[in-house]
Structures are given as C-alpha cells and as structure tokens.
Amino acid sequence: MDLIQIPSVEDLFWYVAQNVVGRLNFVDCVIYQADDDQTTLTQVAAWGEKNPFGRSIINPLVIPFGHGITGKVAQTRKAIIVDDLLESQNYIPDTQPARSEICVPLVFRGRVVGVIDSEHPEPSAFGEAELEILTTVAALAGAKLELLAEAQRSQQRYRDLLVSHDRLTEETSIRKALEAKLFEARRLESIGKLTGRFAHEFNNLLTVILGNLELVEAAATDPGSAEFVAEAKTAAERGARLMRDMLAFAQRTRLEPVAVDLNEIITKLCDTRTADPAPKVELILADDPWRIMADRKAIVSALLNLIENAHDATPSDGKIMIRTENLTHTLSDTGPLAASLPPGRYVRLTVADTGVGIPHDRLPQIFDPFYTSKPVGAGTGLGLSIVQGFTQQSGGTVTVTSEPGCGSSFQLTFPAIP
Numbered sequence: 001m002d003l004i005q006i007p008s009v010e011d012l013f014w015y016v017a018q019n020v021v022g023r024l025n026f027v028d029c030v031i032y033q034a035d036d037d038q039t040t041l042t043q044v045a046a047w048g049e050k051n052p053f054g055r056s057i058i059n060p061l062v063i064p065f066g067h068g069i070t071g072k073v074a075q076t077r078k079a080i081i082v083d084d085l086l087e088s089q090n091y092i093p094d095t096q097p098a099r100s101e102i103c104v105p106l107v108f109r110g111r112v113v114g115v116i117d118s119e120h121p122e123p124s125a126f127g128e129a130e131l132e133i134l135t136t137v138a139a140l141a142g143a144k145l146e147l148l149a150e151a152q153r154s155q156q157r158y159r160d161l162l163v164s165h166d167r168l169t170e171e172t173s174i175r176k177a178l179e180a181k182l183f184e185a186r187r188l189e190s191i192g193k194l195t196g197r198f199a200h201e202f203n204n205l206l207t208v209i210l211g212n213l214e215l216v217e218a219a220a221t222d223p224g225s226a227e228f229v230a231e232a233k234t235a236a237e238r239g240a241r242l243m244r245d246m247l248a249f250a251q252r253t254r255l256e257p258v259a260v261d262l263n264e265i266i267t268k269l270c271d272t273r274t275a276d277p278a279p280k281v282e283l284i285l286a287d288d289p290w291r292i293m294a295d296r297k298a299i300v301s302a303l304l305n306l307i308e309n310a311h312d313a314t315p316s317d318g319k320i321m322i323r324t325e326n327l328t329h330t331l332s333d334t335g336p337l338a339a340s341l342p343p344g345r346y347v348r349l350t351v352a353d354t355g356v357g358i359p360h361d362r363l364p365q366i367f368d369p370f371y372t373s374k375p376v377g378a379g380t381g382l383g384l385s386i387v388q389g390f391t392q393q394s395g396g397t398v399t400v401t402s403e404p405g406c407g408s409s410f411q412l413t414f415p416a417i418p
C-alpha cells in the first residue's frame with residue numbers, strides 16, 4: 001500500500017511507524033497522538049519493542065504536553081534529538097530503556113496532532129540526516145492528513161447532498177399531489193359556480209314557461225294544440241329536472257340532514273325495484289349499521305344513480321352488489337381512506353358490479369359534470385358529480401375502483417353519528 005491509498009488516520013499512523021522502522025532503518029518508532037484540547041499525547045501506533053503483536057499497543061503511555069521529550073516537542077513544536085538519555089532529566093523510559101532519542105512534531109493546520117518518536121540503544125545514534133528524514137516523514141504525514149480530512153469532508157458533503165436530494169424529491173411529490181388536489185378542487189368549484197348561476201337563471205325561465213304553458217293548456221279548446229302544449233310541457237319539465245340536477249351538483253340544493261339508517265333506505269329502495277330486469281342485485285348489509293347524518297332524498301337519488309350506472313354497465317347474467325359496513329379508522333391506518341378522512345367511525349356504502357368496467361384513463365373524468373359515455377339523450381353525465389357533491393357535503397368521500405372487463409366498485413364513506 002502506498003501513502004495515497006491509506007484510508008484512515010489510524011492506518012496512516014501505523015503505516016508511518018512501520019515504514020520508519022522497515023524502510024528507513026530506524027530501530028523503533030512510536031507515534032503519539034495529541035488530544036483535541038492539546039493537553040496530552042497518547043501512544044497510538046508503534047513498530048518495534050512496543051508492538052510485538054501486530055497492530056496493538058500494550059499499555060499505551062499517556063504523556064501530558066510539556067512533560068518528557070515527546071511532551072516538550074508537542075508543546076514547542078520543535079524537533080529534539082537527545083544524544084545520551086542517561087544525562088537527560090526529561091527522559092521517560094518506556095518498556096525498553098534506550099540511550100538516544102529523536103522526536104519530531106506532527107503539525108496539521110497549525111495544530112500539533114502528534115509526534116513521531118524513535119529511540120536507539122546506542123548513544124548519539126541520531127544526527128542531521130535522521131532529523132531530515134523524520135521531518136520529511138512528518139510533512140508527508142501532514143499532507144496525507146489534509147487529504148484524509150478533505151476526503152471525509154467530501155464524503156460528508158455527498159451524504160448531505162443525498163439526504164437533501166431525498167428530502168427534495170419527497171417534498172416535490174407531496175407538493176405536486178397537493179397542487180393536483182387543489183387544482184381539482186378549484187376546477188370543480190369554478191364549474192360548480194358557473195353551473196349554479198346558469199341553472200338558477202334557467203330554472204326561473206322554465207318556471208315562467210311552465211306556468212304559461214299551464215295557462216295555455218287550460219285555455220286550449222282545440223285538441224290538436226293541447227297535444228303540442230303537452231309536448232312542450234314534457235320538454236320543459238325535463239329541462240326543469242336537468243336544472244335541479246345541475247343545482248344539486250353545484251351544491252345549491254339545500255340539504256336536510258337527518259339521522260338515517262342506510263340499511264333501511266336500501267331495503268326499501270330495492271323492494272320497490274324488485275320488478276327490475278336482470279342483472280341480479282345482491283344485498284350484503286351490516287348487522288347493525290351505525291347511523292349517519294344525511295339528506296334522505298339525496299341518498300336515495302345517489303343510490304338510484306349508482307344502481308342505474310351499474311345496471312347500464314352490466315350484462316343480464318352479471319351481478320350488482322350493494323353492501324354496508326361499519327368502519328373504524330385510527331391514526332395509525334394508512335391507505336386511501338386515511339389520506340382523505342380524519343380518524344373516526346364511518347359507515348361505508350358500496351355499489352359494485354361485474355360489468356364492463358371503466359378504462360383506467362377515463363377514471364379521473366367520471367365525476368366531471370356532463371361526462372357521459374352514454375348515447376345522446378340517455379345520460380346527462382351529472383349523476384356521479386351529484387353523488388360526489390352530496391357525499392362531500394355530508395362530510396364523506398367517494399372512491400372508485402374499476403377493472404375494464406371485470407367490473408367497478410363505488411364506495412361512499414360517511415361519518416357515523418357519534
């Protein structure tokens with residue numbers, strides 16, 4: 001391994017100790033590392049007597065700055081050569097007493113990070129040449145420390161960048177989802193406002209037309225003209241119904257919420273529809289459904305529209321299923337319901353069928369007012385937008401799942417009365 005490839009500060013210290021002894025022919029080498037406070041030195045790597053078992057230091061010495069030869073070098077940042085340790089009062093003998101010693105500081109960014117120390121059993125073993133060698137080693141080690149610090153900094157920067165990139169991606173997708181929701185809400189709101197104003201005006205006109213037609217009807221003596229008047233009245237009444245639907249979609253109809261039992265409404269409605277042709281309608285009703293606050297007429301008309309839609313989409317050998325369920329959803333729940341409703345008790349009404357299903361790319365449009373796939377005159381495309389408006393006005397949500405060729409399922413979830 002060469003200096004460039006050394007991956008950590010610890011490896012660097014061991015590399016220096018090993019090479020000072022191995023390649024540079026010193027008898028031993030001990031590296032001391034300074035603490036962050038610049039008060040003590042601790043032996044961290046050694047080659048020779050101090051390290052008989054590879055990379056581990058037996059009883060690493062801790063020397064305060066200013067003490068002994070190493071401590072003095074750390075404090076003064078000046079190299080020291082001692083020719084005869086027997087005459088030096090600064091000598092702190094380690095495992096093996098020696099006669100001469102050389103010690104150079106390891107300086108990095110103006111701070112002492114440690115010292116490189118070598119001892120010799122003979123006196124006067126170190127001179128200018130050794131000093132130059134160790135000073136060069138210290139300078140190289142200092143340069144390597146700088147590289148390591150830079151590598152660490154760029155690794156950290158890279159990690160920070162990854163974290164902020166992840167956060168940004170997450171925030172962007174949350175924001176996009178919120179924007180889409182807001183846009184959808186605004187879009188429907190503005191269509192609703194426009195439709196509401198228009199329907200209101202038009203309704204007034206139709207009332208005048210119908211009123212006058214009734215007067216004409218009463219005054220008409222000629223049976224031929226009575227037929228024309230009746231036809232005009234039927235058309236005006238159809239128009240009035242359409243306007244009522246538009247007002248309902250625009251949420252201009254005043255709802256009268258009362259406590260209702262969905263099972264009761266469904267059973268009654270299905271009893272009156274028993275004469276209906278196939279497909280078969282199956283009821284799966286909750287044993288004891290919680291009551292909800294909703295407008296009776298609005299629920300009936302929502303149910304009728306859902307059943308009619310299912311009916312139109314399902315072949316006569318298919319099946320329509322109406323189900324009620326009590327649901328409790330808690331803070332820890334995830335999923336589509338948790339995303340749109342606060343935790344609490346809910347009653348879910350499902351109308352599902354085994355019909356043609358809805359193409360995936362059409363799903364986002366089916367709640368749009370006037371969206372219909374039915375032939376002209378067969379549907380106004382207001383049914384589902386009224387269902388959605390009414391459910392939302394009642395504090396609930398509508399969700400739909402559909403698989404082309406397999407069928408569709410509409411779920412209306414209403415808050416239960418506490």
Ligand SMILES: Nc1ncnc2c1ncn2[C@@H]1O[C@H](COP(=O)(O)OP(=O)(O)OP(=O)(O)O)[C@@H](O)[C@H]1O
Binds near residue numbers: 353378382
């Ligand atoms: N159960 C279903 N299966 C397949 N497609 C459906 C189903 N329910 C709704 N759709 C699709 O959604 C469209 C919109 O439905 P919606 O009830 O709003 O209007 P409509 O039924 O076309 O007209 P209207 O209800 O005003 O008579 C339908 O035309 C149909 O394409």
Ligand SMILES: [Mg+2]
Binds near residue numbers: 305306379384
């Ligand atoms: Mg419909």
